[in-house]
Amino acid sequence: MDLIGKRALVTGGSRxxxxxxxxxxxxxxxxxxxxxxxxxxxxxxxVRSIEDNDRRGLAIQADxxxxxxxxxxxxxxxxxxxxxxxxxxxxxxxxxxxxxxLSLADxxxxxxxxxxxxxxxxxxxIPHLAAGGRIVSIGSSLAERVPFPGVTAxxxxxxxxLAFTRGLSRELGPQGVTVNLVLPGSTDTDMNPADGENxxxxxxxxxxxxxxxxxxxxxxxxxxxxxxxxLITGAVLNVDGGFAA
Ligand code: NAP
Numbered sequence: 001m002d003l004i005g006k007r008a009l010v011t012g013g014s015r016x017x018x019x020x021x022x023x024x025x026x027x028x029x030x031x032x033x034x035x036x037x038x039x040x041x042x043x044x045x046x047v048r049s050i051e052d053n054d055r056r057g058l059a060i061q062a063d064x065x066x067x068x069x070x071x072x073x074x075x076x077x078x079x080x081x082x083x084x085x086x087x088x089x090x091x092x093x094x095x096x097x098x099x100x101x102l103s104l105a106d107x108x109x110x111x112x113x114x115x116x117x118x119x120x121x122x123x124x125x126i127p128h129l130a131a132g133g134r135i136v137s138i139g140s141s142l143a144e145r146v147p148f149p150g151v152t153a154x155x156x157x158x159x160x161x162l163a164f165t166r167g168l169s170r171e172l173g174p175q176g177v178t179v180n181l182v183l184p185g186s187t188d189t190d191m192n193p194a195d196g197e198n199x200x201x202x203x204x205x206x207x208x209x210x211x212x213x214x215x216x217x218x219x220x221x222x223x224x225x226x227x228x229x230x231l232i233t234g235a236v237l238n239v240d241g242g243f244a245a
Contacts, residue, residue: 011091
């Protein structure tokens with residue numbers, strides 16, 4: 001997965017899956033900027049890990065719910081890295097609760113960060129993406145199947161990325177830019193710890209009987225970002241231990 005000379009921006013790269021993606025892209029040769037919301041110290045640790053791979057690393061504080069912050073983050077990335085070849089939309093928020101009890105504020109946050117954020121990041125990135133450019137978004141296995149209550153709005157927000165990915169692949173195909181979607185299943189992060197409340201039930205829904213590790217999702221993203229995946233666009237890749245089988 002040769003990413004040498006590529007310049008990447010990963011949203012939500014301070015922790016969990018996004019941090020693993022930032023590192024995987026750097027390990028394969030890319031310079032990597034990433035955004036975060038609050039975790040400045042953890043972001044600094046990710047920058048050091050990127051730099052340990054002799055790549056440039058840049059942490060940008062930018063709330064994915066703020067359109068101005070999104071535009072600034074893309075501009076800052078392009079300024080610091082000299083351009084942009086790969087955009088990975090990973091920042092996401094999951095607020096559990098029954099639909100009957102869901103507050104307007106929580107619904108709005110999930111729509112802003114999980115749906116509008118990826119659209120606005122793509123919009124800001126598109127003018128910079130040349131042939132060979134890549135957009136990879138992180139959806140969720142819950143976009144296609146919702147096997148328990150309490151995650152309805154989150155699942156709905158992630159399913160919007162299915163249509164977004166397919167439509168955008170049609171729009172950007174003529175300029176040689178690919179657009180793909182990765183659907184992680186239960187992955188051991190702060191958002192969904194492998195020792196959490198319903199973790200055993202989640203394990204029982206998979207073929208492999210276990211949670212994924214962030215780096216196992218990241219390696220799929222690094223592949224889709226690489227030249228080896230040049231014919232793959234508009235695709236949806238389940239990385240979920242068989243949850244969707
Ligand atoms: P996580 O451990 O909670 O990490 C979330 C990351 O997103 C952090 O870097 C966080 O930054 C950032 N973020 C959250 N809200 C943001 C905002 N408004 N603006 C900017 N950055 C923001 O989550 P994760 O499990 O790694 O999830 C990563 C992605 O995978 C999400 O899109 C999630 O929906 C998806 N996913 C996760 C699972 C799972 O089981 N874990 C399964 C399927 C899909 P701070 O550190 O600054 O807060």
